[in-house]
Each structure stands twice: as C-alpha cells, then as structure tokens.
Amino acid sequence: MIRYATAISIWLCRLVFVLAIVWPTLALLRKCVSQGAAPSDGFTFTSRQWLLLLRSVWMASVATVGAMVLALPAARVLGRLGTLRRGTIYVSALLLLLLCPPTVYAFGWERLLPAEFNPYVRCIGVWMLWSWPVPAVILGLGWARSGKAAYEAALLDTTGASAFMTTALPVMGKYLALSAAVLFLFLLGEYGVPHACALQVFATELLGWAASSGRAIDVVWPALSILVVTMAALLIVLTLWRRCAADEPVDAGERPPSGRAPIAVAYTLILFGAGWGVPLASLVARMGGPAALGAAFTVYGRDLAWSLGVASASAIIAVAMGVALAMSRGWRSVGLFWSLAFGMLPGALVGEALIAAYNKDALWWLYDYAPIVGIGYLARFGWVGVLVGYAIVRGSPRHLSDQARVDGATKTQVTIWVQVPLHLSLLLGGAAVVVALSMAEIATTSLVRVPGYAPISLVLVEKFHRFEDGMLASLSLWLVACCLPGVVFVLAGLRRSRS
C-alpha cells in the first residue's frame, strides 16, 4: 500500500513539472503560431530594445563582478570552514542577507541616500550588497576543494597575494565562472530593484509589453534577445567548466582546520551589516513607530498570509518535484534542462505562457484561484528544486545507498529514506530560497494575479509608487519577518546533519 502511494506521489510530482513548465512552454508556442507567427513590427529589434538590452547587460555585468569581488574574503572563510555545517553564526548572516527580498533593501537605501543619488549606482550597489553570499558559497566550495591546496603549494615560492592571484584563482576558474553565470543570469532578468530605483531595463519594459499586447509573439520576439544572451553566457561557463581540470578527490578522513581568518570574518560581518542592517535600520527609522507594524498587519495581514502560504506550498512542491525528477535518469536530464531554460526566461514571458496554457473555460478552478500563482512560482523557480533534487541524488555517499540496497531497499526507498534525510538542510535551504524568491516575484505575478488576494510584492510596489513611506517600511519589515523561518529551518537542518 505504502509502495503504491509512494509511486503515485512520485508521478504526481512529475505531473507538476509537466503542468508548470512543459505545458506552458508548448501552449505559448502554439499561441504564437495560431495568432500569426510574425511580430507586429516585423522581425527586427528597435533601437530602444537594443538600448534596454545593453543597459541590462552592463548593469548585470558590473553588479556580478562587484559582488564576486566583495565575496572573496567571505569565500575564504567558508573555504576554511570546509563545510556549511560549521560556523552557524557566519552561515546565518549569509542566509539572512540572501533570503530577504532585494526590493526591501532597495527601498531602504532609497530612503537613506539623497534624492539626487545616481539611480544606476544605487541599483547596482543594492544588487551587489544583496547577492555576494551566492559567489561566497560557490567560491568557498571551490576554495575548499581545489583553491586552498594550490594556494598553499604556491606559498612556498611567492607571497600570499601573488599566490592567490596567480595560482589559486586560475585553479578555481570553473567556480568563478559558475558564480558569475548564476549572478549575471539572475540579475539580467531581475525586475524588482531596477523598478524600485525608477530605472527602465529590459525586464521592466517587457512586463509593459506583456501587459499591453494582445499577441504573444510581440512579447516572445523581443524576449529572444535575452535568451540569446543567456545561452551565450551558459555556453561560456560550460566551456570554461570543461576546460578546467577536475578537482583532486578530497580524502574523506581529512577535516579542514577550524580556525578562521579573523580579518576576513570581521570584513564579512561588516559587509552583512552594510547590506542587511543599514537598509533595514533606515526602514525602521521611517516606519513611524511600532504601531505602524500593527496597522500594516491589520490592513494587509491576510494578503501577507496568503502570499506566504502560496509561496511556501510552491516551495515544498518545487523540492518534491526536484527529488521526483532526479530519481530517474530520463526525467532528470529533461527536468534539469527544461526547468533551467524556462526559469531563465523573463518573468513577463513566463506569465504570458501561463495565460496561454490556463486561461481556458474548463480550467476556471485553477486560473481563478491561488493555484495559478503557485504554478507561476513553480515555473519561475522550479529549477531551484530540480537542482536540489539533483544534488541530493547525485551527491549522496555511495556506500550508504549500497548498504541500504543490500538491506533490501528499492531505489525509491533509498532516495526517500536515506538520501533525502541525509541532505535535509539542502532540501530546506532550497525550499527557503524558493519562498524568498516567490515572495519578491513581481513580473509573473502581475500577469496571473487572482481576485482572492493581492500578492504582497505587488502591494509593496504600489506603496512605493504612492509614496506611502510608513506602510512601505512596515510591510517590508513584515516581509523580512516572513523570511526568518527559512533561515531557522536551514540552520536546524544543518545542526541535525552535523549531529
């Protein structure tokens, strides 16, 4: 009985993948063809589209490089820790910074800096101060796996700085490329921070086109330019990854030294303070007293609860979907490719695809209610769950799986009862990331919003446009509070794994 229930659950999770990602892709293509495959303005890009694309590319590039530079000392600390399971406070700081929506930081800095402060610098600065934990973790992993050994060997011949620049960094090339790709691609399609800085970039313009156009091809065609940039970036990373030598296998019995570089730790905590503490303090100062928090909750508590509920349900389904896809080789490859490709589309295009797929008379029970918003989150951030599933299945110690198989467990049972519990912190971390991204999502949500509630990210944007500082600050702080449980869950998972 349990075996049947498990099998059905796995197939249901795979069905979610089809419904959230495969079906909308096909529906969008079908709609383009049925409406006439040529865009209204023909197959050309206007100079404005080129301008916005170039602007988006250079802003994302500068922010990516900046965040990676900021992340280097933190990566070194993480590399010395060897694993995220050590250094709870340090890891908490990184998680806390990363799991809060970047728009909240943008609002905080907007209120702190003079009105005439350059909006481009503000936008790039917010992106950098928010996103540096991503390269810190990836580069930290690279440092632990290969950079540290190369660095220490080079120290015999040269100075520390020279050893780091000329030996360690080239060895960590593939980790640098991966960090750069993850950040660049995310920032390229990011809507919230440029909008909060009153800037027009490709993602903001595309939402306008999607909201105003009656023809899907008019949105799909300009979005292709972003896709080309995305594919080019992925190709470069893949090439670099293949060119770099494989990491030396780490001896399982070897534990990295627990000592941390005090200057690097202090630097990282200062960076955390600047990125998290300063903008939030600015919002608290503008909030207008603790009563404002209560007032915000009275008016928008229901919307907040709904937003959190839908985001959390989507996150749990996303990681379950990822694990279910990862169990089978065929589903794993298709799932990884399709979810990543779909997730990198601009949010407005994803929204357009969902409308094409689900705006049907017979699907009113789905399109009129919260599930369509949840499907939107899955479509945009399901790739996080798929990556988590992939890491859980592929990254588990083989001897444990083999032992379980000897005890008579099936392949599915090994995944559910051995591999998933072993990586619970990763599972919870993935879910927390999906919740955080979903709570901040604007572009897709704008197009598939439902009558039952107003997604809190859209309410925040509205408050920003109406200059309602007190409400904006209060709601932002509520949003931060909503993300805190994610940090706690991940830390609990890490603690459990450690024990």
Place this chain on the structure above:
Amino acid sequence: MITHQVVGSAHSQIRVISLILAVLLGVTGCRHGSDKTQPTTDVVTVYCSVDEGFAREILDRYAAKTGVDVQVVFDSEAGKTTGLVNRIMHEADAGRPRADVFWSSELFNTILLARRGLLAKYDTPAATDIPPRYRDPGRRWTALAVRGRVVAFRTNAHDSALLPTKWEDLARPEFAPRTALANPLFGTTRGHVAAMFALWGPERGKAFLTGLRENGAQIVDGNSTAVRRLLSGGCAIAATDTDDVWVAQRREAKSADGLSIDLRYLDMGDGGTLLIPCSVAVVEGGPHAMAARRLVDYLVSAEVERALARSDSRNVPVRKSLREELGMEWPPESKVSFDAIADAMDEAVAAAREILLR
C-alpha cells in the same frame, strides 16, 4: 545499522514536514472551502485600476456594509489600466469573463471595451445627477471623479519661471530635454496622447511626438516614476496626473529634505487641459450580474465620489453640488470629446510606438 538509524530519524523529519505541509494547505485551502458555502450572489469580482490604497478603503466599506465578498484584481503601475483591459479581452476570447465590474482610473479604454461589446448595458439609478458628458448614451459606462493632466515642477524660482503654458510647447528644445513623461502605451498618458491626436490631427500629433524624441524627453515607467524623477533632480518637468502631485506633496510635508513640488494646468490649445474621469462598468457575461449592478450603484454614488475627493488623490467631482459642498474648483477643461479620443487611440499609440519607442 546505519540504514536503520537514518530511517529512524527520517520518520520524525518527514512527520514534521508533513505537518507543515498540512498547515499550509489548510491555510491556502480554507478560503476556497468558504467560497463554496456562499451563495454566488454574495460574491463580486472587480478589476480595478484605481489606486489600490483609495480603492481598497472604498470596497472594504462596501463589503462591511453589505456583507458581500468583494474580490479585487488591481493593476500594476507600469501597465496601468491597459493590463486589465487586455485581461478582460483575453478572458472574453477564452469564453469565460471572470470580472463582474470594471472600475477604471480612466475612461478611454472603457469606451474601447464598450465598443467591442465587452461591457453590459446598465442604467444605474445612482447616476441620475451625473452630467450627460460623463454618461454613456448607451448606458454601458458611467464616469466620475476626474483628475487632470498637468506638469509638475520643483518650486524654486528658476524652474517655476521656465515652464510652458501649452502642452504643444513641451516638445520644444527649451522644455523637452528637461521633461519626463510616462510611457504613452499605458495609462492616462496613452489617453492624453490620443487626445492630442484627436484635437490637433495626426500630423501635429506626430510632430509633437517627434519633437519630444528629437529634443530628448525622457520616457519613464509610469506617472509616479516621472514625479519621482522630478524629486530626485533627474528632470525639471514631469508630465503627470494631479493625484501623483498631491500624493507627493503630502509625502514632502512629512519629510525634511527641503524639496517641494507644485503643478500647472497646461492648455491643450482649446482653453484647457485634458480631464480624465474614472469609469465604472458592468462586464458583459460576468459570473455575478446582480451583485455587479449593486456594486456599480455604489461606485457611482455621491458617497464614493465624495470619498475620492477627500482622499489623497483629490479627484474633482463631476457633480456640481459636491464641488460646492467640498469647496473644489473645476479645472480649465479641454473640449475634446471622449469618443473622439477613443477613436484616435489606435493611431496615436501606433505613432507613439513608432516615433518615441523605437
């Protein structure tokens, strides 16, 4: 042995996750459960592009007074009104309109929806005191609570002295480089450009847009973004709506940054500016027709128009008696007809796309 230990801890972990999942599903599912128990006439769905802060208060008041479950879909700032209009058209094309009532912050797109047969005829008794100019002769929409198209500027002596008096002057080299305006494909700017085409004719309209482009006017995300650009010193003139200026002025009164802004009504060339009313309509084929009519009666009532006039938006009532009661003056108004503006919409939008946004 190892497997047994892992399986043992896994059971408790999965129990915890199941509990969390159950709570979440319960939270997200309870609403739908309650919907099923309610009679359908007690629910009404509104597509609303009136600013969320003002509209929510009014709709909450209606819900509290009548017990009706008012479900609202608001529009985003960037796609103001146009997004909801497209949504109504998409849903009609799919054969199942979801909205019962369309409450728009402008009128021209409402007229276009009516012409497409997407709005139902309803002669609301609450609109008998509304002037004929603001009621559809076919009774498919009712308009009220106007806002004006204005230019906003910072109140220092230099900027105040360098303002145009006519809208057409905005495209001249001395003004355009210092001007920011919202993307004319959306919202009230869309209607404003269409009004220029209707009043001036396509050639003058295109010349105006060309002037804006060649002289370097900034196109921004929305009206409030234009005002924000003004406040940050990114421009000296912001083409916007009155409510954006009133709201920014209120904010400024609370802050100590020393900035203050004001507005000026420019002349469209026939003695006044474009005044844009909000509009209310019943959506054809919506699921709750009777509830929709009752809500429309409320939304076009003097009570709601008074509330909008007293809000931070400070919409000017079309009812003369209300203006006298509230001590509000009617701004200088262009004579161009709303139908003519709707007629010119497609051509104006196409020209704006071609000239300004290429």
